[in-house]
């Protein structure tokens with residue numbers, strides 16, 4: 001493997017496309033979804049994931065998809081991604097089964113749920129991410145004739161800024177229940193910005209709303225544990241904000257939301273996925289990875 005190892009320095013207002021800085025993580029998780037999708041016992045299937053990798057021209061990730069077995073670390077990542085994707089898929093399907101018809105996917109990256117899930121008629125799905133990330137995704141999907149299965153509305157935004165006015169302008173209705181998701185996002189935001197994001201979600205959530213999120217590296221990971229973990233050539237430590245921050249579960253519980261968090265091994269048990277021990281690079285720390293679903297209080 002010929003990985004160019006890079007250390008990125010995050011700065012206020014920094015931006016990226018799909019092959020740079022934080023953007024490459026969106027492509028990396030799409031590659032892992034492509035590997036998961038090809039498994040006979042796949043927990044989810046994303047037919048578009050491999051198309052993104054091909055269109056990106058990212059050499060390392062194209063080599064990876066040509067021969068995943070040569071990269072045990074990425075195969076392991078694909079197990080985690082299968083579990084994570086399925087968790088968020090089930091969250092949205094449960095929400096819509098319960099009557100929710102408005103979804104907001106924060107940091108949607110190359111998530112194709114708006115195209116591949118069975119949304120009930122009339123469901124509106126907002127997707128927020130950096131402009132170049134959204135543009136790349138929309139172009140690849142359009143080039144392959146993919147059609148959204150919901151009323152999808154892409155919205156370029158920096159989630160460190162206030163995106164609420166733009167969301168309302170795009171047709172978001174704060175009087176109806178919303179299914180929010182922030183998957184693979186929180187660690188890329190400074191701690192204070194995470195609080196602001198949560199406040200905005202809380203403020204815009206009508207009774208009956210929900211939020212699903214995950215936070216792998218916010219609690220319990222020492223610098224030593226993170227050192228040397230590369231995500232397709234970019235050192236993960238450099239992309240994350242390691243500053244002190246609120247525990248998401250406690251933050252929402254304190255505001256009256258009903259919360260339910262599971263750790264990764266519980267998710268593996270729930271979905272019957274045994275992660276081969278020799279692939280488990282997070283063996284000592286994976287209990288830190290949490291998947292949280294929160295339901296808004298029934299206040300008027």
Ligand code: SAM
Nearest residue numbers: 025026107108109129130158159160183184188
């Ligand atoms: N949720 C997607 C998924 O699971 O496939 C993408 C996850 S990827 C690990 C992280 C995503 O967060 C990227 O798409 C990146 O562009 C987005 N992101 C991180 N910080 C952001 C910010 N300040 N504004 C907008 N998007 C951001």
